[in-house]
Amino acid sequence: MSVSGIFEFLAALLILIGGIISVISACGMIRFPDVYSRSHAATKSSTLAVLLTLLGAFLYLWVTESLVSVRLLLGILFVFLTAPVAGHLITRAAYRSNVKLSESTIVDELEEALQKNKHE
């Protein structure tokens, strides 16, 4: 196996792992009990999945066509910047519009703070 063959294999492996992780996080979207814990699945694992997939594509293009694709790296950067913001906004909007927390929730310090704000 030549060096480029090894790198191609690595790239394929990265893309495969990325695909598997995104499938699992999609399952998580269904399995978790409420919006807030679903957002955990949506923000973290899928960010990693996108990272791995784009990294695999980057590696493949670099080895086979000796093309350093800056656009793929920028894609990673922007997913990193936007995924947490989207997660934050969704949970915040959900909480503000009184979406219920799941029954297994044990602590909620935000409610007290919001109540206090309303009274002032």
Place this chain on the structure above:
Amino acid sequence: MPAQFLINLFIAFLWMMFVDEDELKFSTFFTGFIVGALIVFLMHRFFGEQFYLRRFYAVVKLVLIFNSELIQSSIFVLKHILSPKIHIQPGIFRYETVLRGEWEVPALALLLTLTPGSVVMEVTPEGNVFYIHAMDIEQSRDDLVRSLAKFEKAIMEVTR
């Protein structure tokens, strides 16, 4: 800071001329830049200020921490998803940060959302109190607070 950078550039150009190639090559310039950085690093205490690439080093360190946390948190979430019965006790807790300003607070919020089992739900208008939704509050609260302190330190090294 600018003085150090200019000296570094100057050494890089000097290096390029001493090597005396037929054409300008970026790789030669880069070698010169590294040599210059080394010289400036050895001499930076005579300037009476910090080495200017220290901030760059801090940024690299922050990125590495970020990536390792992202991988850890993904494994944590994936483990929960794949376990046959989901046993989690989510909760929302309050965290007060020492960071200030328009760069530091969003950076921390960004990092936090990608750490094991936490999503930032609300930031107060003053910008120093976070409300964090943790996926398994009993287990992970101590870990969370510890990694929060780590992030704060790493961010402060970049911005201050």
